[in-house]
Amino acid sequence: MRFDYVTIFPEFFAPLDLSLPGKAAAKGLVEFHVHDLRAHTHDRHRTVDDTPYGGGAGMVMKPEPWGQALDAVARDATIVFTTPSGEPFTQALAHELSTHDHLVLACGRYEGIDQRVVEHAATLGTVREVSLGDYVLNGGEVAALAITEAVVRLLPGFMGNADSLVEESHADGLLEYPVYTKPASWQGREVPEVLLSGDHARIAAWRRAQAERRTVERRPDLLPATGAVGALADLDVR
Numbered sequence: 001m002r003f004d005y006v007t008i009f010p011e012f013f014a015p016l017d018l019s020l021p022g023k024a025a026a027k028g029l030v031e032f033h034v035h036d037l038r039a040h041t042h043d044r045h046r047t048v049d050d051t052p053y054g055g056g057a058g059m060v061m062k063p064e065p066w067g068q069a070l071d072a073v074a075r076d077a078t079i080v081f082t083t084p085s086g087e088p089f090t091q092a093l094a095h096e097l098s099t100h101d102h103l104v105l106a107c108g109r110y111e112g113i114d115q116r117v118v119e120h121a122a123t124l125g126t127v128r129e130v131s132l133g134d135y136v137l138n139g140g141e142v143a144a145l146a147i148t149e150a151v152v153r154l155l156p157g158f159m160g161n162a163d164s165l166v167e168e169s170h171a172d173g174l175l176e177y178p179v180y181t182k183p184a185s186w187q188g189r190e191v192p193e194v195l196l197s198g199d200h201a202r203i204a205a206w207r208r209a210q211a212e213r214r215t216v217e218r219r220p221d222l223l224p225a226t227g228a229v230g231a232l233a234d235l236d237v238r
């Protein structure tokens with residue numbers, strides 16, 4: 001799987017050589033290519049932005065550098081524009097993107113990228129406008145790194161123990177249950193007895209109930225998708 005990044009801050013992607021993405025690259029599972037948008041400017045000041053038509057505060061990213069950059073790297077790719085006005089990035093979308101061979105992460109700044117760039121990108125490949133969440137960042141680079149990590153860890157052969165992917169939060173539409181490890185007693189706080197019982201059926205039931213309770217308490221918006229609403233009436237999380 002190939003990832004291309006178009007950004008005015010290429011140094012933002014230095015962490016890709018570290019940790020999980022770095023190991024995936026070393027395993028030959030992925031390759032990362034970072035492109036400086038300013039390499040596609042032709043004026044002395046390497047200009048990438050200008051004032052918005054229609055007025056308003058801030059600056060808009062000019063179409064010409066983006067058009068040239070995407071023409072160079074994005075043909076037949078899935079082009080992901082990270083933007084606060086995009087579709088929510090979810091575990092389901094991470095899974096979907098992990099099945100694509102070539103992702104181009106287009107990292108906007110300022111008040112955004114001229115909309116005609118998105119239209120042009122759709123003539124090159126498949127366009128997705130994706131938001132990390134309902135908040136505002138200074139640019140799309142942080143979102144691009146988060147999307148990269150969420151996608152790369154789903155690639156076959158990447159996670160040493162693929163079983164761990166099954167029980168993660170959102171893997172089954174629920175939040176993850178609470179986890180414990182040694183010591184069994186810490187500062188007078190005990191590990192729930194059920195987890196020490198060796199009764200795997202009871203442990204599984206307790207974990208499911210805990211995951212459902214957490215989801216009801218913290219993310220009720222997820223419940224219709226899981227069909228777990230009916231089971232919540234008789235939750236037994238002792």
Ligand SMILES: Oc1ccccc1-c1ccno1
Pocket residue numbers: 082083084107108109130131132133134135136137138139140141143
């Ligand atoms: O706030 C942003 C600014 C630029 C590019 C992306 C974002 C963003 C915010 C949330 N997800 O993406």
